[in-house]
Amino acid sequence: MRISEEQVMQVARLARLELAADEVGPLTGQLDEILRYVDKLNELDTTDVAPVTHALSVVNAFREDEVTPSLPRAEALANAPLATEAAFVVPKVI
Amino acid sequence: MESYRLTIHELARRLARRELSAVEATQAVLARIESIGAGINAYITVDAEGALAAAAAADQRLAAGGAPPLCGVPIAVKDLLCTKGLRTTCGSRILENFVPPYDATVVEKLRAAGAVIVGKSTMDEFAMGSANENCPLAVPRNPWNRDYICGGSSGGSAAAVAADLCAASLGTDTGGSIRQPASHCGVVGVKPTYGRISRYGLLAFASSLDQVGPLTKDVRDAALLLNVLSGHDRRDSTSVDQPVPDFTATLDHGVRGLKVGLPREYFGFGLDPEVKAAVDNAVRLLTGAGAEVREISLPHTEYGVAAYYLIAPAEASSNLARYDGVRFGHRDPAARELGEMYCRSRSQGFGPEVKRRIIIGTYALSSGYYEAYYRKASQVRALIIEDYRRAFAQCDLIVSPVTPTPAWPLGAKSDDPLSMYLSDILTIPTNLAGLPGISLPCGFSGRGLPIGLQLQAGHFQEELLLRAAAQLESELALSERRPPLA
Numbered sequence: 001m002r003i004s005e006e007q008v009m010q011v012a013r014l015a016r017l018e019l020a021a022d023e024v025g026p027l028t029g030q031l032d033e034i035l036r037y038v039d040k041l042n043e044l045d046t047t048d049v050a051p052v053t054h055a056l057s058v059v060n061a062f063r064e065d066e067v068t069p070s071l072p073r074a075e076a077l078a079n080a081p082l083a084t085e086a087a088f089v090v091p092k093v094i
Numbered sequence: 095m096e097s098y099r100l101t102i103h104e105l106a107r108r109l110a111r112r113e114l115s116a117v118e119a120t121q122a123v124l125a126r127i128e129s130i131g132a133g134i135n136a137y138i139t140v141d142a143e144g145a146l147a148a149a150a151a152a153d154q155r156l157a158a159g160g161a162p163p164l165c166g167v168p169i170a171v172k173d174l175l176c177t178k179g180l181r182t183t184c185g186s187r188i189l190e191n192f193v194p195p196y197d198a199t200v201v202e203k204l205r206a207a208g209a210v211i212v213g214k215s216t217m218d219e220f221a222m223g224s225a226n227e228n229c230p231l232a233v234p235r236n237p238w239n240r241d242y243i244c245g246g247s248s249g250g251s252a253a254a255v256a257a258d259l260c261a262a263s264l265g266t267d268t269g270g271s272i273r274q275p276a277s278h279c280g281v282v283g284v285k286p287t288y289g290r291i292s293r294y295g296l297l298a299f300a301s302s303l304d305q306v307g308p309l310t311k312d313v314r315d316a317a318l319l320l321n322v323l324s325g326h327d328r329r330d331s332t333s334v335d336q337p338v339p340d341f342t343a344t345l346d347h348g349v350r351g352l353k354v355g356l357p358r359e360y361f362g363f364g365l366d367p368e369v370k371a372a373v374d375n376a377v378r379l380l381t382g383a384g385a386e387v388r389e390i391s392l393p394h395t396e397y398g399v400a401a402y403y404l405i406a407p408a409e410a411s412s413n414l415a416r417y418d419g420v421r422f423g424h425r426d427p428a429a430r431e432l433g434e435m436y437c438r439s440r441s442q443g444f445g446p447e448v449k450r451r452i453i454i455g456t457y458a459l460s461s462g463y464y465e466a467y468y469r470k471a472s473q474v475r476a477l478i479i480e481d482y483r484r485a486f487a488q489c490d491l492i493v494s495p496v497t498p499t500p501a502w503p504l505g506a507k508s509d510d511p512l513s514m515y516l517s518d519i520l521t522i523p524t525n526l527a528g529l530p531g532i533s534l535p536c537g538f539s540g541r542g543l544p545i546g547l548q549l550q551a552g553h554f555q556e557e558l559l560l561r562a563a564a565q566l567e568s569e570l571a572l573s574e575r576r577p578p579l580a
Contacts, residue, residue, distance in 0.1 A: 008453065015411060015456040016418070016433075017449055018441040027450065033512050034454060038400040041470050044477065051472030052479060054302055054332075055288050055528025056553065061331035075195040081425035088420050093432050 002035035003028060097122045098258045102167050102315040105261055109156055109166045116152035116166025120145050120210050123168040127212070127259050130579055135234040136254035138173045139181050140213035148210040155208060163318060165208030170254045170263035173214035174221060175306070176295040177201050184297045185217040185247075187230050188423045188443025198295025199327045200264060200306050207322045212260050216250025219445045220414065221271055221299045223247050224517050227508050228447040235504075236279060237577035238543055242501040245275030251309045252279035256577055262310040262319060266296060268303045269402050270496070270521025273533035276309050277496035277546025280535045280577070282563070283309045284316045285521075287554050288528030289334035292327030300409035301332070303402075303525040312573065313534065313564040317341035320556060336554050344557050345564040350384030352562065355489030359395040363519050366499040372537030372545040373495050379569045380493065380562065390488055392481045397474050398523040403515055404458045404471035405526070410448075411455030417443065450511065479527045486552045491562055495520055496546035500539040524550050532559045535572050542578075 008028045012019050019027065073086070082089040097105065097119050108114045124142050131137065145168065152166035171177060174184045176194035178201075183189045197205065204211065218228040226234050226249030234250045236242040237257040244253040248265025252275035255263050265272040267285035276283025284307045291306045298304060308319035321342065326335040356377065361370065381387050419425035419439030426442055429435035444452070458467035485492060497517055507514045524531040529550050536547035547566065551558045567573075 003457070007457075011453050011457045011460065012449075014460065015452045016415075016436045016440050017444070017452060018437045019449075023446075027453070030450065030511055031454060031457075034403060034515075037512055038404055038467065038471075040400045041397060041404075041474050044394075044397065044474060046470060046473035046477070049473040049476050051469055052476040053472055055479065055526065056334065063328050071195055076421075078195065079192055079422035081419060081423075081427070090420055091430055091432050091435050 002032050098126045100261065101311045102164065102261050102318055105167055106163065106165070110161065112156065116149040116156060116210065117146060119166055120149035120168050120212070123212055123260060130257065131259055133235065133240060134237055134253050134257050134259065135232045136215055136250040136257065136259050137170065137213040138183055138185065138216050138231050138250070141180055141211065144180060145210050145212045152208050152210060162206065162208040164204065164322060167209050167261050168212045169204060169209045170212050170215045170251060170260040171201060171204070172217055172248050172251050172263070172265045174217060174266060174297040175201055175264060176297070177211065177214065180214065182214065182297070183231060185219040185229055185231060186443065186445065186448070188417050188440070190231070190424065192422050194295070196295065199292035199329060200323050201295065203322055215248070215254050215263055218247035218249070218447070220410070220448050221247040221266060221268055222410070222447050222451055224270070224274060224514050225507065226250070226275070227504065228445055230445050236501055236543070237579055238280060239541065241503055242543060243278065243504055245278035245501060247271040248309065249275045252276050252281055252283065255279070255281045255309050255311060257579055262308060262315050264306060265309050266304055266306050267525065268300050268406060269525050270518045272307045272309060273496050273521050273531055273546070273548060274518065276533040278501040278544060280544030281309050281311060282313055282316050282535070283307065283533045284320065284556070284559070285524060285531045286320065286324065286556055287530045289332055290336070290530070290554065290556070291323045292325070292330040292333045294327055294329040298413040300406040301413060302409060303406060305525070313560055313567050314342060314345060316532070317345055317560050339557055341557060341560055344561050347561050348383060349380055349562050349565050352385045352491060352558070353489040354380055354385045354387045355390035355485055355492045356387060357390050357392040357395065357485070357492055357494055359392050360494035360520055363498045365495065368539045369495050369497070369499060369545050373493070373547055376536045376547045376566055376570070377493060379566055383565055383569065385562070388489065390485045390492070392485055392523065394474065394477045394481050395519070395523055398478060398526060399515055399519050401471040401474040401478065401526060402522045403454065404467050405475065407451040407455030408458045408468050409455070411452045411459065414448070414452055447511070475526045478523050482527045482529065490551065490558055492550040494548050496533045496548040497521070500541070500543040500545055520548065529553060530556045530559055532563050534563045534567060536566070536570060537572070538575065
């Protein structure tokens with residue numbers, strides 16, 4: 001196995017996902033199959049290949065730092081599950 | 095002919111001559127959605143009221159003269175492009191009630207060009223899928239045979255065009271999500287060069303791969319929409335400041351003298367014989383029209399899917415971190431502590447494929463695995479880009495199938511994610527290299543399902559794609575064949 005159930009649960013925790021007990025087994029099997037497949041990449045020697053993260057060679061995109069209208073506060077808060085007139089409301093942190 | 099069947103350019107001509115009003119054209123599309131829409135499920139949200147108001151405004155502009163190019167044309171927008179005041183779900187429970195406070199740049203451009211936005215089309219959740227079955231809100235059907243998938247992830251956008259539930263639509267393509275459903279539904283779909291069209295207001299999946307593009311009834315319509323959508327946007331720092339030609343101006347220039355490459359690797363992978371026959375026929379037509387066809391090699395093609403299924407989930411795991419139940423989207427109201435709230439809200443809101451990809455991506459980026467997975471995939475991406483560089487030194491266009499098989503029956507691959515991923519083997523490399531690609535209908539299978547042809551070109555060479563596609567479209571003359579709908 002490329003990945004164990006414990007690892008899957010640990011990665012899910014890192015990603016802030018909760019898996020039901022009956023989800024972990026099948027998911028681990030599927031992830032294992034996918035990781036076996038991507039092992040195919042190791043057939044290629046990439047020792048001197050520079051990784052690419054962006055298909056076009058775009059250099060820094062600068063623009064003038066001009067003040068433009070921002071989203072009004074009421075509109076920014078309108079989609080929040082819970083908010084006051086001035087802020088997003090979340091459960092107690094500490 | 096009923097007005098809902100018209101292409102954009104046919105409809106625009108009739109609207110300009112006032113043979114038909116924009117309100118009538120919109121009413122005809124809304125009536126069609128009412129009568130057959132439920133059997134196709136191409137829309138998550140239909141905005142009849144907004145569409146009729148936009149159509150009435152379009153009629154005023156048309157009456158005044160000098161109306162913009164899409165004035166009064168009914169268009170569907172994939173449900174991951176923000177529409178101000180109109181619910182945008184990304185096909186997910188987590189955004190089921192999200193109403194954007196602003197328009198995506200492409201939506202702004204559509205509105206400025208006079209388009210009537212009919213509604214938001216169905217998609218795989220967060221654009222993750224090849225069958226449009228990862229859909230907690232609505233699973234669309236293939237208009238050519240409702241027991242078959244319409245492809246994904248822009249499946250609703252493709253089905254809506256094929257079933258005449260709009261004149262044209264917008265989709266997005268991260269690994270084939272415009273071209274593959276266009277192929278399965280028998281419509282034209284263009285994935286433009288990365289950076290050609292702004293992604294501002296597009297709910298991000300994999301930011302180095304995502305691109306917006308049109309799905310249309312013919313090639314001329316695709317050119318018309320690209321004219322409207324293309325161009326640099328200061329709000330998207332990855333959009334590129336390149337001149338935008340009039341894509342309709344060169345459509346009839348033909349293919350004489352163009353060098354067309356046939357990548358031998360694209361004709362393996364369990365290529366269906368009917369797909370091969372249809373593509374071979376199109377290649378013969380290109381040769382007959384004066385193109386010079388030669389075999390080429392893209393040797394790393396078979397590694398594209400493996401690289402993609404590390405890079406795209408890695409980017410997605412980062413992009414989807416914003417869905418935390420704080421500023422928008424679903425929140426578990428019962429959670430009493432912040433970490434618990436993040437975790438429960440995300441777990442309740444995301445479907446299984448989205449969770450699977452977030453976990454793969456998080457794993458590929460995690461300490462100890464980053465080098466072996468994410469970095470390795472990014473190196474293989476460089477090899478794939480180099481393949482294309484060499485190929486385009488020998489040819490102007492690359493011609494191939496879009497997918498190895500026609501559409502498959504609903505449910506046939508739903509329990510086997512890897513086999514689903516492999517169906518994208520011929521479209522993924524285009525995205526990894528940021529190139530433009532087009533899918534256009536080139537035939538039908540024995541079961542009556544559409545088969546698509548893919549053309550790829552160098553960066554910002556959409557004109558070439560459209561020229562060759564227009565030539566083939568006129569020779570293939572498939573437009574009379576319609577889906578068997580009432």
